[in-house]
Amino acid sequence: MLTLPEACAAILARIRPAVAIDTVPLAQARGRFAARLLAAQVDNPAFDNSAMDGYAFAQRDLAAHDGLLPRVGESSCGSRPQTLQAGTAMRIFTGAPLPAGADTVVMQEDVEAEDGRLRFPRDVRLGNQVRRRGEDFRAGDTLYPPGRRLGAYDLALLSAAGIAQVPVWARPRVLVVATGNELVAPGTALEPGQIYESNRLATLLQLEALGAETVDGGTVRDDPGQLRALLAASTDFDFIITSGGASVGDHDLVKQVFAEIGEIGFWKAKIKPGKPVAFGRVGERAHFFALPGNPVSSLVTFKLFVEPALYAWHHGQAPVLELSATAVNSFRRTPGRMEFLRARLWSENGDMRAEALRGQGSHMLGPIRDTNGFIRVAAESAGFNAGERVTVLPLA
Ligand code: AMP
Ligand code: MG
Numbered sequence: 001m002l003t004l005p006e007a008c009a010a011i012l013a014r015i016r017p018a019v020a021i022d023t024v025p026l027a028q029a030r031g032r033f034a035a036r037l038l039a040a041q042v043d044n045p046a047f048d049n050s051a052m053d054g055y056a057f058a059q060r061d062l063a064a065h066d067g068l069l070p071r072v073g074e075s076s077c078g079s080r081p082q083t084l085q086a087g088t089a090m091r092i093f094t095g096a097p098l099p100a101g102a103d104t105v106v107m108q109e110d111v112e113a114e115d116g117r118l119r120f121p122r123d124v125r126l127g128n129q130v131r132r133r134g135e136d137f138r139a140g141d142t143l144y145p146p147g148r149r150l151g152a153y154d155l156a157l158l159s160a161a162g163i164a165q166v167p168v169w170a171r172p173r174v175l176v177v178a179t180g181n182e183l184v185a186p187g188t189a190l191e192p193g194q195i196y197e198s199n200r201l202a203t204l205l206q207l208e209a210l211g212a213e214t215v216d217g218g219t220v221r222d223d224p225g226q227l228r229a230l231l232a233a234s235t236d237f238d239f240i241i242t243s244g245g246a247s248v249g250d251h252d253l254v255k256q257v258f259a260e261i262g263e264i265g266f267w268k269a270k271i272k273p274g275k276p277v278a279f280g281r282v283g284e285r286a287h288f289f290a291l292p293g294n295p296v297s298s299l300v301t302f303k304l305f306v307e308p309a310l311y312a313w314h315h316g317q318a319p320v321l322e323l324s325a326t327a328v329n330s331f332r333r334t335p336g337r338m339e340f341l342r343a344r345l346w347s348e349n350g351d352m353r354a355e356a357l358r359g360q361g362s363h364m365l366g367p368i369r370d371t372n373g374f375i376r377v378a379a380e381s382a383g384f385n386a387g388e389r390v391t392v393l394p395l396a
Helices: 004-014 059-064 152-160 199-209 224-232 254-261 295-313 366-370
Strands: 021-025 054-057 071-075 089-092 104-107 112-114 117-119 142-144 165-169 173-179 213-220 239-243 263-266 278-282 286-291 323-327 338-348 351-356 373-377 389-394
Touching (some): 004 278, 004 295, 054 059, 173 224, 199 213, 199 295, 213 224, 224 254, 239 295, 254 263, 254 278, 254 286, 295 338, 338 366, 338 389
Parallel strands (some): 071 089, 173 239
Antiparallel strands (some): 021 165, 054 089, 054 104, 112 117, 263 278, 323 389, 338 351, 338 373, 373 389
């Protein structure tokens, strides 16, 4: 049985990363992963300009003219100003080009009219309120390495850098299948022994949020023949993700079927919930995850294993955010596996607080309502008391 870091390392070592690239306009690149190093095409700012509405002048003229300069000319946004006449100040607006000959700006609130001239403060430093060309970034600077996932502000940065189209890794194709004789879709009445299926939807939607192209493989019965046929015919997916049947019960067939048609990397992780989880590869292209059927185990193993695997497939690295919080209740347990408790996190007086929610059974979905993160309990820990510091992993 592998520890969490060992299991993650085993996954990363076996990922065959994306090779196909799509080139897409910025507006379609949100959530996609850069496939090449992205470098700025221009300096930003592209030219020296004013940070304020005010007046531009040569700083040495202030001393020479006793802080009084006549106003001559104007520089507005999107235009090219005249050269500043020596011994004068030019009206200028935020973002407008600094005229040749000027090196300093004073905002209009600090300037007074006096006998047809402008009175400036005495102690203005050289370069005041001037945004320098290239002070943000320069043409050729690396903005993103390959593998970086691009969000709205990243795309705004690329737009400012003059990039219109971005090479991104083609989306992974992912098949999601639920297994279990007891599972039915909501909308039909339950027969004795049946339950409503819920993992497949959560998995599909989380994959879509990560930019994957999903195929809903539906629910299959715990029938090795049916499962083998489905999985063996699905090797042109990048990932196959199954739910249920991954443990050692008589009807837990998923692992056996994957072992027959593919190569298992590992099939147990020393975590709670989520111990019966298998990872491996089938054929030349597909990676598989056999996630446990218990809904909470499914959620935790998706976060811990599938998400990092998807980032790695895109040549990237999943973001990890671990914080320290004060527990507001106690939690006792037998040491052994690293444990993830569903928790409510909030901040109070500048400190993060964490409540281990009631109902940690891996079959209990109700507490998901209040869950916005996990408390991570170390393998050797016997739990914590209220007031102790704990490690938390916020969800988005
Ligand atoms: P398994 O991993 O197949 O042994 O299932 C463990 C538990 O999770 C059982 O109580 C199953 O009924 C339940 N379960 C399995 N698959 C799903 C699913 N897709 N949605 C909801 N519950 C499930
Ligand atoms: Mg089952």
